[in-house]
Amino acid sequence: MADTKKTVRHLLGLSGGKDSAALAIYLRDKVPEMEYYFTDTGAELPETLEFIDVLEDFLGKKIERLNADRDFEYFLKLHNNFLPSAQRRWCTINLKIIPFEEFVGDDEVISYIAIRADEPSRTGHTPTKPNIKTCMPFREDNITKEDVINILESCGIGLPKYYSWRSRSGCYFCFFQKQREWLGLKKHHPEFFEKAKSYEKFYQDGEAKYTWNQLGPLEDVVKRAEANKALDTAKIKPRRLFDQIASEDSDEDDDDDSGSCFFCMK
Ligand code: SF4
Structure with missing residues (x-):
């Protein structure tokens, strides 16, 4: 009789930031079937792209680069030149979430989220598809920001270079910048x-x-x-x-x- 049980995919998205990088390293041997991806908006900092390349070498596994079908300028025109903002996150929806959901398709997925134990109020993206379940190992294992930095420093990867002047990854024009x-x-x-x-x-x-x-x-x-x-x-x-x-x-x-x-x- 054919095995009708679906294989569950384990996915970890790398943003180019410290937390997802540390989570990938933390889980590398615990979840060997992990698939890594990076949603490239086309507006990433060169330091971010370089950090993703370094991580890919360290993890010894391909990091799938996901791109939207259209670029930021296309979506900007579509929104009548209204820049995205915290209230109107059309950039994240079009350039990140839709490419991710297409990557998932109808597969059963566990999506690993790098929200730490010392971020009790953060929730992350709530999947709109019922086949995507989320898992937050750092929160479950009481991993804090200090632990994250230690994970990155002890394996020799360190922090992305942009941390000397910017505290987060994301598009160079991101409106969340201070x-x-x-x-x-x-x-x-x-x-x-x-x-x-x-x-x-x-x-x-x-x-x-x-x-x-x-x-x-x-x-x-x-x-x-x-x-x-x-x-x-x-x-x-x-x-x-x-x-x-x-x-x-x-x-x-x-x-x-x-x-x-x-x-x-x-
Ligand atoms: S990094 Fe900022 S500008 Fe880029 S998709 Fe995310 S929220 Fe939008």
Whole structure:
């Protein structure tokens, strides 16, 4: 008699961030049948792409690159030039979630999510398909941010290079960036900063219309960040990268990233 029992696929999405990378390393030998994927929006930082390549070598297994059929500019036009925002996450839906759900198809899947034990309020993406079940090993095993950093450091992978100026992975123009991260983008990737600026639109009198940051156009955002940085430099001692990352949750500034999800930034 034919075996009608369906094989369950085990999937782990790498965002280019520290948590999903650490989870992949943590589970490498525990779940040998794991399939890895990375949803590439076409607007990723080169540091992210490089980190994914390094991980692929370390894991010894292919990381499937998933791309949407159309690029960001196509979807931007489709949304009448309305930039995506925390309230209108059409970017994540079109560039990340739909390619992932197509990758899954109708297969029975366990999707491993890198939400940590010290993030009790985070939920991650709730699958819309009943064949996708989620599993959060870090939460179950009481793994915290400090453990994650230790996992990455002890295997020699370390943190992605962008962590010296930005605390999350995701598109170079991501609206979840804080002011100082926009400033970092301008410094480290001026061409991406200019490209992000080019998507902003204004009324003829100069009033902001579609901007990435609710505080106003990007040029103003980085000016404000520069002023804040000058003040901070006067009063704060330099910190090691480890301390900087370890304290990032209590170091929030004016921008809200509470809606950021594991698809882009874990
Ligand atoms: S990283 Fe930011 S801009 Fe890119 S898909 Fe995710 S939420 Fe949207």
